[in-house]
Amino acid sequence: MTIWRYTVVMLCALGLCQRAQSRETEFSTTVWSQWAVNTRNGDSQALGLSLKPEFTSRFGNGYKLTAIGRLKTETSDGLQPDDVDRDSYSSLTRPSLLTQGLDAELREFYLEMNLGATYLTLGKQQVVWGEADGLKVLDVVNPQSFREFILEDFDDSRIPLWTVNLERQLGSWDAQVIWILDQTYHALPRSDATYAFTSSHLVPRPPPGLNVNIQPLSRPDRVIRDSDAGLRLSTFWDGWDLTFNYLYQYDNQPVLFQRSKMTATGPMVIVTPKYERTHVFGGTFSNAFGEWVARGEVGYFTNRYFLTSDPSDRDGVFEGPELSYVFGLDWSGLSDTFVSAQIFQSWVPDSPAGMTRNELETTVTFLVRREFLNNTLQAEVLWLAGITDGDGLLRPKVTYEWQDDVKTWIGTDIFYGNRAGLFGEFNDNDRIVMGFELGF
């Protein structure tokens, strides 16, 4: 109810209610369903159904209003909507858990308008930066739900935020200024969820026998003072698409500060999850050279926090900068075929010996996609390989479009390798997926 009251106030404040008459209205709905079966034990991992209504209205004064909702249910014992910690959402953004296994969410709700030479997008929206596929460096403006790790489409797992988004052309440059008034961060899986993180890179491992006390999440909640802001400058120069990005934000992942305490029952580790600020400086590039497209992005994070296993460390966390970058090459030299390779590296300079993650972590991705039968049949294989930890994820998939807006797919998600790695930790979650999508 709060959301609707908020948005009605917002629209009326803009004078939309009085000044504009709806000129053109469109309504559509997407129905999506997917069944995932664990290939290790034959159990149903997920049987999900979602309904995504979308409403667009154009007004006589050039304003455009978009609203996208989502009703999602999981009917299996595996994945559930409340697998993620809902405390990471602000009250304005948090999905409503209607019943066990059914949640409703106003995914996006924004108004677009031209204000002279400035283009304003106001409301709950997704702002996507970066050039990488499947891996994120600068696509961190919006947090993400990891309920299904990274298996869900980013468009669905990305969490839209209440944002003021201004764009304006400045000569041959385009400037985008964003102001995010929404203290929502990554939705991380609960410890008993199917895709709960267990990798020591992300989750502290107290010595055996020690009691662990996890404190409530300490989250920013001052709408203005805890807001995030960013600037992107884009240009097209001598065939190159270039952007320069800056973001001042609370890192979407909470820092797990740890301290030891002696209690009546023995020593105890108290874990205090807390969000911390960081500055992000970065840029992207892309250009085409014959059959090839080169693209990449780089991001420098001034303040990142990494777990350390050094017992002498005061809070179990090392603070330092992080440099992440992706370089990708796309090739389309073969008819109806798309081949893409990316190398992603994350470097933490001057990292201490006890840091649980590696100083330099490398992941490579390969994608081969081919269209058949006038693009009605698509086959693809995506391979993400964690070079540092020797783990990975293989995702072959075949999609067939039966008719306009009716498609089905079948595929597998195969995790392999070191269980300490980000992919290997889900070794027991290999699955076959099949699903359908209808649009009307």
Added chain:
Amino acid sequence: MNNTLERLLAKVVAGLIFTLPLIVTDIQASDWPTGDDIAQHINARDEGKAVSRKLTMAMIDRSGKKRVRQTRGFRKYYGQEKRSVLFYLSPKNLKGTAFLTYDFPAKDRDDDQWLYLPAMRKVRRISAADRGDYFLGTDFTYEDIKLETKVSIEDYTRKTIGEDEVDGFHCYIVEALPVDEKTTRELGYSRVEQCVDDEIWMVRRSRFWDARGKLLKTILSEDIRQVQGIWTQHRIEVENHKTKHRTIFTFSEVDYATDVRDAVFTRKAIRRGL
């Protein structure tokens, strides 16, 4: 002696029988405009500085299954440079997809192309080199789409080889052969035969042979009429003879008179959509 004379006469008559058609054709051919002349006429035809139009794409497979895409397209010339953009309006799963091209006149400069896919929410730079690839599931190649009603001068050598009628309109048949093997591979055509209406200098029928020399597809331009003084095709049907797949493009709301804003041909425009 008589036998020798008879044999000589027989040879002369036979020679005349075989060479006469060639002589007659040569006489006719000397009246026909050359292939290059026809190509120049086609490319000199007024297309308007800018155009906006609705385009309905119907794709029909051999079993009769039909898929329909509604789009709105814009095109504008900046001197010799051509910019065009296509926004998908339906079906739902393609709505918001947009395709932007900067087409440069210099042969050694590839086009700049971008594709916006709503599911990714990113404008992707795409390679323009795959001009023989089929355009988004249709039976037109990217090169067919790019040329619209024009023809490529650099890629083919042309010869006028006959006359014909299409829909009751007289036309010259022009045979176009790729200039080299590389061009054949790139375009996917080893021979093109175009029937060109010499009243309005538009191609009414094109036949394409694949790289192996087999008839590949036929394109028919129909419902050609003037819009704001510019001859405009309103229906194009292409049939792929190998796959029996057909694509029908239907143009409506064609407008050459209203200028198209430069801002439409930008990456941010394809991201925001119509």
